[in-house]
Amino acid sequence: MTMVEEDKYEFQYSIDCKPDFAFLSVAIPESQTLKVEASAMATMDTTLKMKTRMKGGFGRFLTGESLFINEFTAEYGPGQIQIAPGSPGDMDHVYLEGQTIFLQNSAYVASTLGVEIETKWQGFMKGFFSGESLFLIRCSGNGDLWFNTYGAMIKIDVDGEYIVDTGHIVAFTEGLDYSVSSVGGYKSLFLSGEGLVCRFRGTGTVWVQTRQVAAFTSWVWPFRPVESSD
C-alpha cells in the first residue's frame, strides 16, 4: 500500500492559522487553473478569473447531495488566491501520484485539474454517515488535493484494526478495509450517544477530526429563529 507523498506539490501553497482557522493560499501559475469549493474564496489577485462549474447540477437544491466547485484561472498573469472553508478547523494537503483517497464531501477545499473527483463511484456506500448531506467522494489521479477538518486534525496510521465514530472521519487511503456498524446494539445506539462507527482493518492512514457536525447543530438549535406559523 503506497503512502501519499508528504512534501511534493504541483502549485506552491501555504496554510496559515493552523489548527483552528486554517487558511489556504495558493499561487496559480499563468494560464493554469485551480478548482475550489464554492463560496470558499476569501481573497484573490485581479489577474484571476472565476468560472462556475456546478458539479451535479441543481442536485444540491433538491436532495442536499452535491459538490459545488468553481474554477479559477490565472488568465491575465500568475495570481494568488486565498481560500477559507465555512467551518473552523485545520487543513491538510496531499499530493496524489496515481493513488486514491476517500474524502468526506464537505471536507473538500481545492485541487488541481489532474485530480479526478467522483461523487458516485463503484462501491459507493450510501449510509456511510448518518444523515444525507454527508457522503464519501473518491479522489484519484495526479495533483494537489487540499481538504479541511471541522475541528483539529489527527492523522492516524492504522496497522491492524481501529474504530472511528463516522461523524469524525474526514479521509482515508484506499487499501483499508472498512465496515460501518453501530457501536453495540440498539441500546448503545440511542443511549450512549455514539452513532455509527467504522471499523478499519489493514494498513493505511485515516484522518480524523475532533469535532462533529451533529453535536454542533444540536447545540445551535435553540438559537435559531423560529418560523412563525401564521
Add this chain to the structure above:
Amino acid sequence: MKTEIPGKPSFAYINVDLEPGESIVAESDAMTSMAADLDMKASFNGGFFGGLAKKFLGGESLFVNTYTNNTSEPKRVTLVQATPGDVVEIDLNDQNYCLQPGAYIASTPGLKLGVKWAGFASWIGKEGLFKLQVKGTGKLFYGAYGGLLEKEVDGEFIVDTSHLVAYEPQLKLKTQLAGGIFSSFFSGEGLVTRIEGKGKIIIQTRSLSGLAEWTNHYI
C-alpha cells in the same frame, strides 16, 4: 496600563491591568472576570455618534462600559468578544482607522468612535450599512471570527466582503460582482470588495456568514 492577549488565535481574550486612575472602555457584555474593587459604569453609546443608528445598522450594542481603577494598586479586568477568534491591539497616534461593525471590543478613553456610510452594496452583501471609524490617540482592541492576517495592498486586490475586518482610511473600496452575473450567484461568491490604493488591510480567515452557510447545509 499593561495588556496581554492570550488564547490566540482561536479564543483570544484580553487581560488589562489598570494602574490606579486608569480606565478602559469596552462594548457591553465583554467582561468575563475582574477584580472585585474595580468600578464599572455603563453609558449610552450615543455619546459617540447616534447610538441608535449604530445598534440597528452598525452591529454594535447601544451601551459601553467603562472600567475604572479607583484603588491604589493595579487591578485586572478580562475582556472578550462574543465569537471565538483572534484579537488585535493597535496604538493610534492622532490617526484614523476603519473597522467592520461588530469588530470593536475595547479602547482607551482618548479614542472617538463614529460611523461612516459604507454604501448599499455593503448592505446587500449582508455586511451592514455602516463601517466604524475610530480616531484619536490611544489603544484599540478589535477582533473577528477566525484568525487575523495582515495584507499589504499596492495596486488592486479583491476581498470577499465578509472577510474584511479593518483597513487604513486612505484605501478606496468598491463593491463589484465576483464574476459575471450567473457566476456570481451560482458560485456562492456573490459580491466582493475591490480595494485600490496603497495600505494595510486586515482579513479574517473565517466569517460568520460562511459558518452560517455551512451550518444551514446540515439543519
Add this chain to the structure above:
Amino acid sequence: MDVKILHGPGNSAARVWVNPGECLTAEGGAMISMSGDMNIQTTTLKRGKGGFLKAVKRMLAGENFFLNHYTPGPAGGEVLLATTLPGDMMTYDLDNESLIVQGGSFVACEEQVDVDLSWQGFKSFLADDSMFWINLKGTGKTVINSFGAIYPVEVDGEYIVDTGHIVAFNETLQFSLTKAGGSWATAIFGGEGLVCKFQGTGTVWCQSHNSNNFGSTLGPMLRARQG
C-alpha cells in the same frame, strides 16, 4: 490511566490511555475513536428530580448526560474524546475533594470519581434551567472542557466572574450573585447583569468565551426552525 490534551485551546481532544483493569467514565457522545478491542457500557444519570422524559429533553437540547464506561482489552487501549463545542480542555487530579463543574464542561473521569448531579448550591439564585452543575467528588483524574480558553484565577480575598464564564471551582470557595457595577441601571444596561463574586481561598477556572453569546450572534443568521 494517562491523559494527554491535544490541540488546545481551540479544538481540544483528549487522548486517554486506559490500562488493563482500569475503567474510564466519559460523557455520552464524546468518543472520536478507540482501539479495536475496547468495551463500552452505558448508564444513565438522573438529573435532580427529573425522570427519563426530562433526560430525553435534555439530550435533545444538546446536553448528554448518559455516561459511557470504557474498559480495555488485555493489552490496554486508547480512547480519543471530543466535546460538543470547540474549546480548551484541562485535567484535574482530585485529591479527596470536591470540584464543582459546569454541567456542559464535564468530559471524563476515572471510574472511582463520584459524578453527582444533585449539587444545589446555585439553586436559589439562578433560575436558569439550562445551566446545571456537577459535583465531582473523591480522588482520581478528571477531564474538563470549556468554550474558549481556560484560565485559572487564584482567589485570595474576592474576585468577580461573569456567571457564563465559570467552568469549575473548588468547593471551598464562598460565592454570591451580585450586580456588576454600582447600580442596577449599570447591571441591566451594561449587559453584565448578575455576576458571581467568589470569596475565600481557592481556584476558579474561567473560560474566555461564553457560548450563549456566540449562539445569539450566530443564531439569527441561520435558517429558521419549526417551533
